Amino acid sequence: MDNDTLWLIVGFLGQGLFSARFLVQWLASERQKRSVIPTMFWYFSIFGGVTLLVYSIHKQDPVFILGQGxxxxxxxxxxxxxLRHPRAGDDSGQA
Incomplete structure (x- = not known):
C-alpha cells in the first residue's frame, strides 16, 4: 500500500467516525422518543475530529485544520x- 492510499484510508476513517455520531444520536433519540445527545456522540465527535485534524494537517488545508481544531x-x-455533571436518572448516554 502506498502512502497516498494510506492517507486516503485515514481520511475516510475519520469521516466515518465523525458521521457515526449522527447515527448514534438518531438511535438514542428514537429509543427515548425525544431528542437526546448521548455521551457516545461526543466520543465519536472527538475520535473523528482528531482523525480528520491529522488528515487535514497532512493535506495542509488551513480551512479544514481551523474547522476541526x-x-x-x-x-x-x-x-x-x-462527565463532570451527570444527570441523575438520565440514560441518554447509553447508546
Whole structure:
C-alpha cells in the first residue's frame, strides 16, 4: 500500500467516525422518543475530529485544520460537562 492510499484510508476513517455520531444520536433519540445527545456522540465527535485534524494537517488545508481544531475544543468541553455533571436518572448516554 502506498502512502497516498494510506492517507486516503485515514481520511475516510475519520469521516466515518465523525458521521457515526449522527447515527448514534438518531438511535438514542428514537429509543427515548425525544431528542437526546448521548455521551457516545461526543466520543465519536472527538475520535473523528482528531482523525480528520491529522488528515487535514497532512493535506495542509488551513480551512479544514481551523474547522476541526475549533470543533475539537467544543467536543472536549461538552464531554467534560457530561462527565463532570451527570444527570441523575438520565440514560441518554447509553447508546
Amino acid at each position: 475549533m470543533g475539537l475544543l467544543i467536543y472536549f468541553r461538552n464531554l467534560y460537562f457530561v
